Amino acid sequence: MAMAAPGQLNVNESPSWGSRSVDCFEKLEQIGEGTYGQVYMAREIKTGEIVALKKIRMDNEREGFPITAIREIKILKKLHHENVINLKEIVTSPDGNKYKGGIYMVFEYMDHDLTGLADRPGMRFTVPQIKLLTGLHYCHVNQVLHRDIKGVLLLMPSKDTCSNLLIDNEGNLKLADFGLARSFSNEHNANLTNRVITLWYRPPELLLGTTRYGPAVDMWSVGCIFAELLHGKPIFPGKDEPEQLNKIFELCGAPDEVNWPGVSKTPWYNQFKPTRPMKRRLREVFRHFDRHALELLEKMLTLDPAQKGQDKLWICTCCLCRFFLVGNMSRSNLQANTATLAGICIFHNSLKHSIWLPSADSSHIILYAL
Amino acid sequence: YLIKDNHHGSEHLLDFSVQSDETVLGLVGREKENLPQDGYLKRLLSGDLDLSVRKEALDWIWKAHAYFDFGPCSLCLSVNYLDRFLSVYELPRGKSWSMQLLAVACLSIAAKMEEIKVPPCVDLQFAFEAKDIQRMELLVLSTLRWKMQASTPFSFLDYFLRKITCDQVIVKSSILRS
Numbered sequence: 001m002a003m004a005a006p007g008q009l010n011v012n013e014s015p016s017w018g019s020r021s022v023d024c025f026e027k028l029e030q031i032g033e034g035t036y037g038q039v040y041m042a043r044e045i046k047t048g049e050i051v052a053l054k055k056i057r058m059d060n061e062r063e064g065f066p067i068t069a070i071r072e073i074k075i076l077k078k079l080h081h082e083n084v085i086n087l088k089e090i091v092t093s094p095d096g097n098k099y100k101g102g103i104y105m106v107f108e109y110m111d112h113d114l115t116g117l118a119d120r121p122g123m124r125f126t127v128p129q130i131k132l133l134t135g136l137h138y139c140h141v142n143q144v145l146h147r148d149i150k151g152v153l154l155l156m157p158s159k160d161t162c163s164n165l166l167i168d169n170e171g172n173l174k175l176a177d178f179g180l181a182r183s184f185s186n187e188h189n190a191n192l193t194n195r196v197i198t199l200w201y202r203p204p205e206l207l208l209g210t211t212r213y214g215p216a217v218d219m220w221s222v223g224c225i226f227a228e229l230l231h232g233k234p235i236f237p238g239k240d241e242p243e244q245l246n247k248i249f250e251l252c253g254a255p256d257e258v259n260w261p262g263v264s265k266t267p268w269y270n271q272f273k274p275t276r277p278m279k280r281r282l283r284e285v286f287r288h289f290d291r292h293a294l295e296l297l298e299k300m301l302t303l304d305p306a307q308k309g310q311d312k313l314w315i316c317t318c319c320l321c322r323f324f325l326v327g328n329m330s331r332s333n334l335q336a337n338t339a340t341l342a343g344i345c346i347f348h349n350s351l352k353h354s355i356w357l358p359s360a361d362s363s364h365i366i367l368y369a370l
Numbered sequence: 371y372l373i374k375d376n377h378h379g380s381e382h383l384l385d386f387s388v389q390s391d392e393t394v395l396g397l398v399g400r401e402k403e404n405l406p407q408d409g410y411l412k413r414l415l416s417g418d419l420d421l422s423v424r425k426e427a428l429d430w431i432w433k434a435h436a437y438f439d440f441g442p443c444s445l446c447l448s449v450n451y452l453d454r455f456l457s458v459y460e461l462p463r464g465k466s467w468s469m470q471l472l473a474v475a476c477l478s479i480a481a482k483m484e485e486i487k488v489p490p491c492v493d494l495q496f497a498f499e500a501k502d503i504q505r506m507e508l509l510v511l512s513t514l515r516w517k518m519q520a521s522t523p524f525s526f527l528d529y530f531l532r533k534i535t536c537d538q539v540i541v542k543s544s545i546l547r548s
Contacts, residue, residue: 018515061500064475064491065507067482074483074519090516092508103508 022093022104025053041109051088052107065103073105085110199244200224200234204255205305207245209267216305223300227286245272252303253280260304397521404450404520406457419456423466427452427473434477434494440485446522447480448473451510454520459513471498475506483518 025042031052040053056069076087086108093102203220205213227235235251238244249255254274255263263269282301286294413419431448452472461468478491491507492500511518 018512018517058504060490061504062490062492064478064500064504065482065511067488070479070482070518073516077516077519092512 018090020089020091022053022091022102024091025051025106027053050109052109053091054105054107056103056105058103069103069105199238199241200236202244203305204245204248204252204303205266207241207248208263208269208272210305211267213305219300220305223297227297227301231286242272246274248303249274249278251280251282251285252301254278255303261306263304401521404454404517406453410453410457413457423469424452424456426466427469430470430473431477438481438489438494440481443522444477444480444484447483447518447520448476450520450522451476451479451514451518454514455510459509467497471502471506472510474498474503475510478503479507479510479518 025044028041028043031039031041038055042051042053044051056066058066088106088108091104091106201221201224203217206217224235236244236247238247254277257264282298283294414421428449435445455472474495478494481488491503
């Protein structure tokens with residue numbers, strides 16, 4: 001497991017990095033649209049290697065070179081992990097003036113995204129889920145919040161909201177689309193924008209206008225996806241921001257100064273505060289879930305981000321890694337097969353200073369001390 | 371196993387801002403990669419490159435930077451980009467606008483790297499059209515080979531501050547002991 005220190009560099013950069021032309025590649029077909037540009041499957045002419053070329057869209061001249069692209073390049077150059085998409089290089093298109101033409105990011109080619117795969121009957125979620133967490137954990141260790149982890153299951157409404165979790169034919173999963181990602185420091189004094197993360201997976205603190213947030217925002221998204229996997233459909237499919245908050249309150253209860261100290265001081269609280277009392281109904285609605293799964297969900301879908309506190313965040317991650325490693329999991333026996341989690345919970349204290357992560361081939365797990 | 375001694379206890383488990391000695395060594399190594407080419411200073415001093423034009427460009431960056439209330443990191447990065455660019459790229463002689471355009475592009479890229487609120491690049495100034503700034507940004511990005519994450523004094527600040535405060539803690543505890 002590569003555990004890079006924060007700020008570790010890309011040491012394998014070749015001298016030609018960033019100076020080659022897109023003519024070194026032969027475009028084969030368009031395979032999708034990312035946050036800000038088309039994606040093509042292409043072959044590197046010299047080596048025959050298949051890659052994905054993402055064209056950076058530069059329609060908005062006023063903005064100049066898009067900030068999302070700058071951020072994505074900055075962050076991907078910092079992250080090197082088997083579960084984070086690898087930015088191989090940046091190439092320019094020479095048509096006409098060199099600097100007027102297109103700019104392409106060259107990625108390793110991935111065969112699927114999770115949206116398509118999840119429809120398959122008997123789909124096994126084991127590997128992808130673990131990988132998502134190791135990739136995410138790695139991002140957090142390197143001080144990057146992904147901020148746009150999107151759902152993997154059903155009914156994704158339009159093309160541009162499709163999943164940013166990619167899988168190759170060997171079942172390796174990678175986090176992609178870092179256009180909204182940014183670095184964070186734990187001091188929490190930096191103000192960040194609150195209009196991030198696809199609506200359904202956006203945590204309440206962002207919906208209430210907070211601009212100081214940390215890794216807990218990604219954990220909420222993972223919690224939503226976790227519940228979605230067990231439930232079979234998205235749990236908070238809001239149409240707009242008020243409806244989104246309402247759906248969250250209906251399930252998780254209305255926030256008040258008791259369960260979330262400080263909530264009344266969030267910028268949009270008065271505008272969005274619930275008009276009637278609402279009780280937390282998580283346990284009732286998801287009573288068919290395995291009780292250990294429910295415990296875990298309770299922790300991840302805690303309203304107050306501070307209570308998803310740092311220790312708990314780690315425990316959640318650890319448990320979830322373990323959770324998905326137990327047995328051979330189709331969706332039905334996923335629920336039945338979680339007894340070992342109980343054992344894990346006993347070790348909460350010993351887990352404080354360590355994390356379980358799967359080996360590269362996912363055949364066993366390794367305890368990393370921190 | 372990767373074992374690190376955790377002085378701070380469990381409440382700091384997610385405190386990733388602690389940089390290890392190796393990380394800082396890495397930063398020092400990278401600092402060299404992201405500096406102007408050798409001989410840049412000599413060329414400035416000998417008049418091969420016009421020092422006053424550079425000064426003008428820096429003045430503008432300084433003012434615009436203060437006007438938009440950007441953080442110190444983006445100032446350092448802008449200057450780093452400007453100097454690195456000038457050390458490898460020959461701007462057309464006698465066209466002072468090209469230097470101004472370069473300054474705008476460098477500040478714009480640095481702001482996009484570091485700032486939370488970034489105005490559209492065209493609003494940073496009044497002299498140039500959006501498409502010219504965008505082209506200059508691309509020229510800077512590709513000339514610097516997309517290596518925009520240069521080390522600045524701020525990359526090291528945290529590390530040294532922590533060293534100092536850690537030492538204070540140790541001093542306090544040893545005072546108590548004695």
